[in-house]
Structures are given as C-alpha cells and as structure tokens.
Amino acid sequence: MGITGLIPFLEKASVKVHLKNLRGSTVAVDTYCWLHKGVFGCAEKLARGEETDIYIQYCLKYVQMLLSYDIKPILVFDGQHLPAKALTEQRRRESRQQSKKRAAELLRLGRTEEARSQLRRCVDVTHEMALRLIKECRDRHVDCIVAPYEADAQMAWLNKAGIAQYIVTEDSDLTLFGAQKIIFKLDLTGAGLLVEAVKIHLAMGCREERYNFDKFRRMCIMSGCDYLDSLPGIGLAKACKFMLKTEQDDMRIALKKIPQYLNMRQLEVDNEYIENFMKAEATFKHMYIYNPLERRMERLYALEDHKTDESYCSNAGSLLTDSDMALNLALGNLNPFTLKRLDSWHPDQSPKQTTAKQVKRSKHKSIWHTNYNAKDSLVKTKQSNCALYFKKVDFVGQAIEAEIEANQRQELAKPTEAEVSNMYSFGVKRKRSQSQSSCHSTPPSSPVQTRSRHNPFAKEAPRSPVVCENGSLLRLLSPKKQSPQQGPEERNRPESTRLNALKRSIFAKEQVEVRSRFFSTQPTKEIESKIATSLEVKQMENKAETSIAEVDKRPTSPLETKPLVEANNKDVVELSSGESDDSCSQTATLPSSQEATLPTKVMTPKLPPSARRVGLSRPKASKRTIPNTKTAKSDDNQTKLSMFGFQKRPVLK
DNA sequence: TAGGGGTCTATAT
DNA sequence: TAGACCCCTA
Numbered sequence: 001m002g003i004t005g006l007i008p009f010l011e012k013a014s015v016k017v018h019l020k021n022l023r024g025s026t027v028a029v030d031t032y033c034w035l036h037k038g039v040f041g042c043a044e045k046l047a048r049g050e051e052t053d054i055y056i057q058y059c060l061k062y063v064q065m066l067l068s069y070d071i072k073p074i075l076v077f078d079g080q081h082l083p084a085k086a087l088t089e090q091r092r093r094e095s096r097q098q099s100k101k102r103a104a105e106l107l108r109l110g111r112t113e114e115a116r117s118q119l120r121r122c123v124d125v126t127h128e129m130a131l132r133l134i135k136e137c138r139d140r141h142v143d144c145i146v147a148p149y150e151a152d153a154q155m156a157w158l159n160k161a162g163i164a165q166y167i168v169t170e171d172s173d174l175t176l177f178g179a180q181k182i183i184f185k186l187d188l189t190g191a192g193l194l195v196e197a198v199k200i201h202l203a204m205g206c207r208e209e210r211y212n213f214d215k216f217r218r219m220c221i222m223s224g225c226d227y228l229d230s231l232p233g234i235g236l237a238k239a240c241k242f243m244l245k246t247e248q249d250d251m252r253i254a255l256k257k258i259p260q261y262l263n264m265r266q267l268e269v270d271n272e273y274i275e276n277f278m279k280a281e282a283t284f285k286h287m288y289i290y291n292p293l294e295r296r297m298e299r300l301y302a303l304e305d306h307k308t309d310e311s312y313c314s315n316a317g318s319l320l321t322d323s324d325m326a327l328n329l330a331l332g333n334l335n336p337f338t339l340k341r342l343d344s345w346h347p348d349q350s351p352k353q354t355t356a357k358q359v360k361r362s363k364h365k366s367i368w369h370t371n372y373n374a375k376d377s378l379v380k381t382k383q384s385n386c387a388l389y390f391k392k393v394d395f396v397g398q399a400i401e402a403e404i405e406a407n408q409r410q411e412l413a414k415p416t417e418a419e420v421s422n423m424y425s426f427g428v429k430r431k432r433s434q435s436q437s438s439c440h441s442t443p444p445s446s447p448v449q450t451r452s453r454h455n456p457f458a459k460e461a462p463r464s465p466v467v468c469e470n471g472s473l474l475r476l477l478s479p480k481k482q483s484p485q486q487g488p489e490e491r492n493r494p495e496s497t498r499l500n501a502l503k504r505s506i507f508a509k510e511q512v513e514v515r516s517r518f519f520s521t522q523p524t525k526e527i528e529s530k531i532a533t534s535l536e537v538k539q540m541e542n543k544a545e546t547s548i549a550e551v552d553k554r555p556t557s558p559l560e561t562k563p564l565v566e567a568n569n570k571d572v573v574e575l576s577s578g579e580s581d582d583s584c585s586q587t588a589t590l591p592s593s594q595e596a597t598l599p600t601k602v603m604t605p606k607l608p609p610s611a612r613r614v615g616l617s618r619p620k621a622s623k624r625t626i627p628n629t630k631t632a633k634s635d636d637n638q639t640k641l642s643m644f645g646f647q648k649r650p651v652l653k
Numbered sequence: 654t655a656g657g658g659g660t661c662t663a664t665a666t
Numbered sequence: 667t668a669g670a671c672c673c674c675t676a
Contacts, residue, residue: 055665
C-alpha cells in the first residue's frame with residue numbers, strides 16, 4: 001500500500017542518480033520488488049505449474065548490473081507477516097483466489113486474454129521462490145538476508161549500521177523507517193531516483209532548524225500508511241500542514257487539535273485513533289530486525305532511545321528466543337511462515353564445490369563473515385566511466401581481461417545520450433509530469449537532457465520543434481485511448497484535440513493491435529522517422545495510417561495465429577473449485593491438470609470502442625451519491641481498519 | 654481551485 | 667506498488 005503520493009511529494013528531496021556514481025558502495029535491495037516484477041513475466045507458466053526460472057534470471061540481471069558497477073548488493077527478503085498485517089495478507093490471498101476463479105470463468109467463456117490478466121494477479125511470490133534466488137546468490141557469493149518481519153526495517157537497519165550506504169526499493173514506506181539514502185525506480189540501465197533523508201525538510205517546506213524526522217514520519221502516518229488508515233479527508237498535504245503548525249511533541253495531545261488547526265470542525269479524533277497512531281509510530285521505530293554481525297535479533301531502534309512504552313509495540317513483532325532458529329530464518333533456511341526447514345546452508349562452513357555451471361562470483365566480503373565490520377562495506381576503487389568494467393569486480397573463474405575488452409567495445413558502440421534522446425523524444429507532456437518537472441530543484445548531471453524511456457527522470461531538453469506537442473506516437477497509436485463517438489461538444493473542441501480524436505478514429509478503423517509500448521518493431525522506427533521529419537499534422541496522420549498498415553501486415557508468429565481454443569469445462573470447474581491458496585506454505589500455482597485450459601496464445605475478438613471504458617473515468621452507475629458519501633465512506637473505512645486488526649477509527653459526524 | 658480518494662493500468666519477455 | 671486520470675468536496 002505504501003504512502004499514497006509520497007514519492008512525488010519528496011521531489012525536492014530527490015535527485016536523479018546513476019549506479020556509475022555509486023561505485024565502491026554497498027546497496028541493500030528490497031528483493032521482493034524484483035521478484036514481483038520477474039514473476040509478472042512468467043505468471044502463466046507459474047499458474048500452470050510449469051518449471052521456469054525467468055523470475056530468477058530477471059533478478060540476477062539486476063545483481064549482475066550492480067556487480068558490474070562494483071557495487072556490493074545485499075539482497076533482503078521479507079520474513080514473517082506482522083500481526084498487524086495478517087488480515088491484510090488474508091485479504092490478498094482472497095483476492096488471488098478471486099482472480100483464480102475469474103480466470104477460470106473467463107477461460108470458460110473463451111476470453112483468454114482477460115483470463116491471462118487475471119492469472120497474473122493470482123500468482124504469489126513464495127519463500128520457496130525466494131530460496132531459489134538465495135541459492136543462486138550463494139553460488140555467486142552475493143549476500144542475502146531474510147528479515148524477521150519486514151524487509152523495510154531490515155534495510156533501514158543495514159543503512160543505519162553503516163553496512164549499506166544505499167537502499168534500492170519501490171516501496172515508499174521505507175522512508176518512514178529512517179533510511180538515509182533510498183533509490184527508487186532503479187532500472188536496468190542503472191538509472192534511479194535517489195531520495196535523501198537530509199533533504200526532506202525541503203519537501204515539507206520548512207526550515208532545517210524547525211524540522212526533525214519525527215515530524216516527517218508522523219505526517220506520513222497521518223496521511224495513511226500500512227498500519228493505520230488516515231482520518232477522512234486527510235492526505236499528505238493536510239498532514240504536512242498540520243505537522244508544520246503544531247509545536248506539540250506529544251502526539252496524544254497534538255492529534256486532538258487536528259480539527260482546529262486544519263479547520264475541519266466536523267472531524268472527530270477519538271482516543272482509539274490516537275492509541276493506534278502511537279502503535280503505528282512504534283511499529284516503524286521498533287520493529288525487530290536481524291543483526292548479522294552479532295547474529296541476533298534486535299529492535300531497529302532501542303525502546304529506551306525513544307522512550308517508547310513497550311505496550312505500543314504490539315505490532316512490531318516479537319523476539320525469537322531460539323537464536324539458532326533466528327539465524328536459520330535470516331539465512332533463508334526456514335520457511336518464515338511454517339518454520340519448516342528447507343535448507344541447511346551455513347556461512348561458517350566451507351562452501352561446497354557444488355556447481356558445474358560457470359558463474360561470476362563477487363569477492364566482496366560477506367556480512368556473514370565472522371570478521372566483517374561496517375568499514376568493509378566501502379570498497380576503494382578507482383573511478384571508471386565504463387559501465388561494464390568488470391575488472392574492478394574481481395570475479396573468479398572467468399577470462400576477465402577479455403571480457404573487459406569486449407564490454408568496453410560494447411560500451412563504446414552504444415548510442416550517446418543525445419542519440420537516444422532523438423530516438424525516443426516525442427514531446428509528450430502530461431499535466432502531472434509538467435508540475436513535477438517544473439519544481440525539480442537539482443540541475444541535470446548531463447549537459448544533454450533527455451526525456452527518453454531509458455531515463456524517465458531526465459528533464460525536458462531544449463530541442464528542435466516537435467511535430468506533435470499534443471500527443472506522442474504512443475498515445476496516437478494506442479487503441480485504448482479511443483474517445484467516445486464524436487458529438488456536438490467534440491466539434492467545439494480546439495483543433496488540436498479534434499485532430500487527435502481523428503487520429504484515434506483512424507486507428508480504431510484499422511483495428512491495430514499494438515503490442516509493444518516502445519514500438520520496437522522495424523515498421524515503428526519508420527513511423528518515428530517519418531513523423532520526425534514532418535511539420536504538417538495532417539501529413540503525419542496520413543503517414544501514420546500508412547505505417548499502421550505496415551504494422552498490420554507484419555508477419556505474425558504461428559502462436560498468434562492459433563485458433564481460439566475452447567476451454568475445457570471440466571477443468572474449469574476444478575480450477576474454480578476454491579482450493580486453498582496458502583501462500584504461506586505452498587507455491588500459489590494451479591494444478592497441472594488445468595494446463596489444457598490455457599491456450600498458449602490466441603487472438604481475442606476485439607470489443608468495439610464503445611464497449612470499453614475510455615480513460616479512467618468512473619462508469620455512471622458507480623458514481624458516488626453525494627448525500628451518503630460520508631457515511632458510506634466512513635463505514636467502508638471502518639471495515640478496512642478492522643481488517644487491519646485495529647479498532648474503528650474516528651469518523652465525520 | 655487544491656486536495657482527497659476511487660479506479661484502472663503497467664510491471665516481463 | 668506507483669502513477670495517471672477523473673470526480674467530488676470544502
């Protein structure tokens with residue numbers, strides 16, 4: 001869930017970063033983010049119960065990338081669910097179960113594309129899958145650690161202890177655990193967005209001397225987090241306003257002033273909300289982590305350091321008294337949910353000469369080494385501009401010099417940033433992106449600013465006039481963006497809007513199926529180059545239309561031309577029969593007997609544009625009915641909260 | 654008009 | 667999980 005809108009909120013505390021500038025450092029990685037993305041690419045295989053290592057390879061690509069920049073990765077995995085999240089997890093399991101049922105139903109109706117979409121939602125990342133990755137990492141001498149509870153707290157501790165200088169994650173919650181340097185949105189080109197805790201006051205809009213981290217954390221909790229829903233009508237902006245106004249450090253007193261300070265007289269802050277707020281704050285501060293140097297569990301911050309009453313820590317996990325069990329959990333040898341032993345690897349035992357496969361091994365010192373100390377996390381190396389300079393990584397078992405040479409050749413052959421910019425710049429601007437880029441406080445590191453897909457954080461570069469300021473080729477070609485039938489209002493729109501509508505209608509007529517967001521096929525490049533040289537919008541439409549015909553004519557793979565496969569009703573019944581989806585102890589896969597129900601790839605009949613939801617507007621039927629909004633919403637909120645294991649919260653009168 | 658909140662989509666290959 | 671988009675409220 002995270003903190004809604006936190007990453008954009010932290011824009012003034014953020015800066016674009018590239019791994020080449022982090023050489024010699026250690027990075028803790030929220031590995032479930034990678035696993036989730038990796039699983040997306042092979043969800044159908046997993047759902048069919050087929051063997052696949054696509055998700056492993058996906059993660060290893062990132063590991064390899066970090067190593068190639070001489071960065072020591074520490075892969076961190078989630079452990080047990082916190083009691084506060086048990087019901088959330090149950091909800092997720094139910095949701096997966098629902099997706100499984102829907103997939104079965106859709107297959108029965110022959111709507112296989114939609115069924116695929118549902119299948120992607122019903123596959124979960126299990127500890128067994130994580131363990132496969134851990135084993136691969138062991139082969140490569142890459143450190144892994146399973147947190148007793150949330151990986152976020154574990155990574156924040158690694159950062160606090162000086163073991164990891166940076167943290168890589170997609171989850172904005174991590175900022176609340178006190179991590180100092182967090183890299184969001186790391187991509188396979190090595191680019192990411194660095195958020196630095198020391199700059200958070202800039203995002204909050206207050207002077208440094210009036211800022212402290214507690215204010216920020218409290219603001220985030222107030223706006224709604226994993227451990228506490230927000231009060232109705234309170235988001236980040238209002239929470240920030242309140243935290244800047246109040247001088248009261250005792251939140252039990254301060255929170256009661258929310259209605260006055262925010263001029264929301266109808267808001268009621270009761271004692272239950274205040275108690276739950278205190279518990280949420282304690283959860284972020286005092287969650288249990290595993291200290292690999294001392295080989296014991298401890299709290300992220302000691303209770304006495306923050307003068308926290310232990311009674312508030314009921315959601316911050318509990319201490320495992322069996323130290324051997326705690327160690328084996330941290331090593332990944334135990335299933336965190338069932339505590340069943342799955343492996344017996346131990347860092348103090350000499351590594352087995354297991355693998356016949358040729359893998360590159362890192363020679364960074366392991367955090368599990370008995371003589372490891374935080375100073376070992378910084379590896380002194382010379383700077384290099386070559387992104388794939390393997391020499392510094394000091395792998396063994398490989399012809400390194402030859403590889404360095406090959407990689408340098410490859411690096412030199414890459415297009416320059418300016419070339420990439422030319423290839424991918426379409427001049428698209430969405431309203432939100434504009435506002436974000438306008439208040440970016442840090443200058444770009446490169447003299448050539450790009451907006452390429454490879455560098456999504458690059459600012460708009462001064463460049464030659466673009467042909468189509470109003471929409472990218474992507475938007476042009478996307479059949480999802482078809483507008484409703486043109487009416488009288490449509491005719492009154494500005495010319496550019498009408499032209500766009502016309503473009504969309506052209507493509508609707510052509511029934512183009514666009515598969516790649518990046519239009520990587522050859523005909524697409526032709527479209528781009530044609531459009532780039534055209535100055536007349538009308539002319540561009542004609543050319544695009546021609547190009548679409550080319551796209552349509554492109555040879556289709558045998559898989560694409562497979563006839564629609566009728567679903568096997570018997571299997572569908574089995575599929576939807578509600579077998580338990582216990583992600584805690586089993587892989588969330590469908591029985592292999594259901595394989596026949598999943599055709600490899602089929603073309604589905606297209607819905608007419610009018611049958612689709614255009615944009616994201618809510619269907620008429622689902623519009624909120626104003627008079628009942630507050631009561632309905634607060635009821636819903638209370639339900640949500642009770643599912644979190646907390647009591648009902650204050651509602652609007 | 655700013656901001657909260659609901660809904661939908663992409664994520665990989 | 668984040669972001670985009672849209673609708674609604676104060």
